[in-house]
Amino acid sequence: xxxxxxxxxxxxxxxxxxxxxxxxxxxxxxxxxxxxxxxxxxxxxxxxxxxxxxxxxxxxxxxxxxxxxxxxxxxxxxxxxxxxxxxxxxxxxxxxxxxxxxxxxxxxxxxxxxxxxxxxxxxxxxxxxxxxxxxxxxxxxxxxxxxxxxxxxxxxxxxxxxxxxxxxxxxxxxxxxxxxxxxxxxxxxxxxxxxxxxxxxxxxxxxxxxxxxxxxxxxxxxxxxxxxxxxxxxxxxxxxxxxxxxxxxxxxxxxxxxxxxxxxxxxxx
Amino acid sequence: xxxxxxxxxxxxxxxxxxxxxxxxxxxxxxxxxxxxxxxxxxxxxxxxxxxxxxxxxxxxxxxxxxxxxxxxxxxxxxxxxxxxxxxxxxxxxxxxxxxxxxxxxxxxxxxxxxxxxxxxxxxxxxxxxxxxxxxxxxxxxxxxxxxxxxxxxxxxxxxxxxxxxxxxxxxxxxxxxxxxxxxxxxxxxxxxxxxxxxxxxxxxxxxxxxxxxxxxxxxxxxxxxxxxxxxxxxxxxxxxx
Numbered sequence: 001x002x003x004x005x006x007x008x009x010x011x012x013x014x015x016x017x018x019x020x021x022x023x024x025x026x027x028x029x030x031x032x033x034x035x036x037x038x039x040x041x042x043x044x045x046x047x048x049x050x051x052x053x054x055x056x057x058x059x060x061x062x063x064x065x066x067x068x069x070x071x072x073x074x075x076x077x078x079x080x081x082x083x084x085x086x087x088x089x090x091x092x093x094x095x096x097x098x099x100x101x102x103x104x105x106x107x108x109x110x111x112x113x114x115x116x117x118x119x120x121x122x123x124x125x126x127x128x129x130x131x132x133x134x135x136x137x138x139x140x141x142x143x144x145x146x147x148x149x150x151x152x153x154x155x156x157x158x159x160x161x162x163x164x165x166x167x168x169x170x171x172x173x174x175x176x177x178x179x180x181x182x183x184x185x186x187x188x189x190x191x192x193x194x195x196x197x198x199x200x201x202x203x204x205x206x207x208x209x210x211x212x213x214x215x216x217x218x219x220x221x222x223x224x225x226x227x228x229x230x231x232x233x234x235x236x237x238x239x240x241x242x243x244x245x246x247x248x249x250x251x252x253x254x255x256x257x258x259x260x261x262x263x264x265x266x267x268x269x
Numbered sequence: 270x271x272x273x274x275x276x277x278x279x280x281x282x283x284x285x286x287x288x289x290x291x292x293x294x295x296x297x298x299x300x301x302x303x304x305x306x307x308x309x310x311x312x313x314x315x316x317x318x319x320x321x322x323x324x325x326x327x328x329x330x331x332x333x334x335x336x337x338x339x340x341x342x343x344x345x346x347x348x349x350x351x352x353x354x355x356x357x358x359x360x361x362x363x364x365x366x367x368x369x370x371x372x373x374x375x376x377x378x379x380x381x382x383x384x385x386x387x388x389x390x391x392x393x394x395x396x397x398x399x400x401x402x403x404x405x406x407x408x409x410x411x412x413x414x415x416x417x418x419x420x421x422x423x424x425x426x427x428x429x430x431x432x433x434x435x436x437x438x439x440x441x442x443x444x445x446x447x448x449x450x451x452x453x454x455x456x457x458x459x460x461x462x463x464x465x466x467x468x469x470x471x472x473x474x475x476x477x478x479x480x481x482x483x484x485x486x487x488x489x490x491x492x493x494x495x496x497x498x499x500x501x502x503x504x505x506x507x508x509x510x
Contacts, residue, residue: 020371043372049365051454053387055461057358058470061390062478064352070345133444140349150482167487179408181486194424199452200445209441212383212430219427233344242348246395251486253401254411 062145063191066242069139069230073222074132076125079114081107086115086126117221121214133208135219136196137226141188141239148186178257183247185261188239190227195219350395351421354474357389357462361425363450367440377439385451386429389462390422391471400494409489413479417495418472420459425451 089108096103104112115125123131149156149164168180200207210218244261251259362384369377393415402412425448435442476493483491 044368044370046368047366049363049450051361051363051450053359053361053454053458053461055357055465056360056386058465058467059356059358060470060474061353061356062474065349068347068349070347142349145478150485151478153481153485161485165485167485179487194422195427197425197448197452197455198445199449203445207443207445210444211381211432211435211442212385212447213432213435215444215447216427216430216432223428230344233346238346242350246350250401254483254486254488255403255408256486 060146062151063142064145064243065140065142065191066188066246067141067235067239069141069233069235071137071139071226071230073135073137073226075135075218075222076114076118076123077132079225080111080125084108084111086111089115114221117217121218122209122211131208132205133210133218134203134205135222136198137222138192138194138196139190139226139230139235140192141235142191143186143188143239143243144191145186150186179255180258180260181251181256182260182262183251185240185243185247188236188243190230190235193223193227195223348396351392352395352475352478353390353392353421353471354418354478355391355467355471357465357467359387359389359458359461361385361387361451361454361458363447365442365447365450366436369439375439378436379438379440379442380434380436381442381447382433382435383447384429384431384433386426387451387455387458388422388424388426389420389458389467391418391420391462391467393418393471393475394421407490409487410492411483411488411490412492412494413483414494414496415475418468418475420462420467423455423459 084107089104089112092103092108093100100109100112118125123133125131145151149160153161164184166182168182248259248261362382364380364382366380367377368375395416397416399416400414402414404410404412479493480491
C-alpha cells in the first residue's frame, strides 16, 4: 500500500513537472494553460505589436515591364553543392597555405560563403541540416524609359530622334503602299527584382528563427544570386523580343504597313 | 535539390521504475512489454496516461512542419505588359513583443523594433487589353482605349530594413512573426496611396509618355479612352472622394 501511494505521488509530481516544463519551454500547451492560470493569477501572457506608417517619398518612374521570372529559391540548400562539406573545406584549409581563393574550388568557396552567412543569421547547417527557407524571387525585365529619348523627345536633337525611330513618309511607301517605320529600342534590362512578402497564411513551410537584420542579409544574398541565374536564363533576350512583338502589333494596328527593328540595342548617353 | 529524410529520433530509455519486479535472469527486449503485467489495474491506467502524455509531447516536438517536404519549383516565365509610372515610398516602423510569466517568474520576454520601406507602384496593366482606333482620312489621329490605372505593386523592401534592437529571452523571433506585421499595414498603405491620388498621377504620366512615343511615330492627335467604371475604380474614387 505504501509503495502504491508513493508511486502515485511520484507520478503526480512527474506530471506536474512535465506540464510546467511544457508551459515554460514550448508553445504546445502554453497558451491554453496560461489562459487557465490567468484565472488564478499565477501566470500571465502579453502580446503587443505597434506599427506606424509615414509617406516618405513620391516619384515618377517610367518602366515598361515585358517579362517576369518567378523563381523559388531554397536557402541554403540551393547554394550548397552536393558532395562539399564544411569538414572537407576545413581539411583543405588546414593542410594548405595561401589565399582561400587558391586553395578552394569555386563551389567550395560558395559553400563556405553560404555556411558563414547562414551561421551568422542563426541557421547552423551542421547542427540542424533541416533548417531552410523558401523565397519567391520575382525578377522583371523590360525597359527603363527614364532618361531615354522616349521620355522627353521634345528636348532631343532631330538626329538623335532619327537614330532611334525613323518614320518613312507616305511618299516612300513599303511594297503594299503603306507607311513604314524603323524602331531601335533601348537596351533591355532587369527593371525590378523583389522578394515576395510571405505571411503565415501564404507560407507553407516551417518558419525559421531569424531577426529582421538577418533577413535583410539573407535576401541581399539571394537577390544577388538570382540575378546571375536569371541572366543566364536569357531574361534580357525575352524582354526585348516581347517588346518587339508588342510594338509591332501596336504599330500595325495603328496603320503602318511594316515595322522594322534594327539590330543591336543601344542606349542614349 | 538533395533528398533529405527527416527523422525524429525518440530515444528508448528503460529504468528500474518500469519493471519493479523483474524476474531474475530475464532480459527485456525493446518490444517486450511483459513487465506491464506486474502492475495493478490502477497503476497500468496511470502508466498508460503518462505514456500517452509523453507521446503527445514528443510528437508535438518532432512532427508537423518538420516533415514538410521541400517542393522543387521551376522558374516560371510570364509575359508581362505593364507600364509603371508612379511610385510612393512609405516607411513602416514596427514594434512587437511577447511577455510570459508564471508564478511571478518571467519566462519569456522578446521585443523587436525595426523599420522598413514599403513601395507602392501604380500604372497601367496593358495585359488587360487595349484597343487602337484610327480615324479614316486623318493619319495623325489616334484613339487609344486603355485599362484603368491601378496599383500594380506593394512590396516591402528588405534591403531597407533597419533593426534598432532585439531582445530574446525565453523565446525567439521568427520570420513570419515580423512579416505578418508588415503585411498587416499593406491595406492601410494602399488606401492612403489612393487617397493621395496615386492612380491619377499614374494615369497622367502614362498618357504623357505614350503621347510622346506616339508623337515620334507620327501621331499628333491622340485621345485616351478608358473603360466604363468598374467596381474597383468606383471604390478607388470613393476612397479618394
